[in-house]
Amino acid sequence: MNGTTLQTFAAECAEELPGARLEHPFGPDQEVFEVRGKVFMPMTSVPGKPVVILKSEPGEAEALRETHADVSHGYHMNKKHWITLEAGTSIDEKLVEELGTESCRLAVGDLPRSNQPVDPETYGTRARAARR
Incomplete structure (x- = not known):
């Protein structure tokens, strides 16, 4: 998966998530x-390389960095709770989709229950179980 494909696929997955919106708070x-x-x-691009930055549980983030050459600490984010995906052979569409869904679920979990578009405890778990 090349960088443009990575970002395009990640964006397509994100657009399907409940309540997700594309914004440009830091410029175009x-x-x-x-x-x-x-x-x-x-x-964004980290010196010219397109990347996708995602929220992750600290233990999961560490495991992903250890097992995937194309996963590193979150660029300009909390290094414990965020990861950066770069295009490469260790990243595939299934992983991008799962990590994007998990990132959204974690973000939703920080919201007051009345503002959550989905239940963060169960969202995405049935879809993952069905694919196994």
């Missing part, structure tokens, strides 16, 4: 997907 070169004002997927 940085696309940011938010849900109810909470950022869950910024996309």
Whole structure:
């Protein structure tokens, strides 16, 4: 998966998530997907390489960085809770979709229950279970 394909596919997945919106709070070169004002997927270029930045549980983020050469600490984000995906052979569409859904779920979990477009405890779990 090349960089443009990575960002395009990640954006397509994000657009399907409940309550997700594309914003440009930092200018036209940085696309940011938010849900109810909470950022869950910024996309930018890190010296010229397109990347996707996602929220992740700290333990999961560490495991992903250890097992995928194309996953690193979150660029300009909290290094414990965010990861950066770069295009490469260790990243596939299924992983991008799962990580994007998880990032959105984590962002929604930070919202008051009345503002959550989905239940963060169950959202995405049935879809993942069906694919296994």
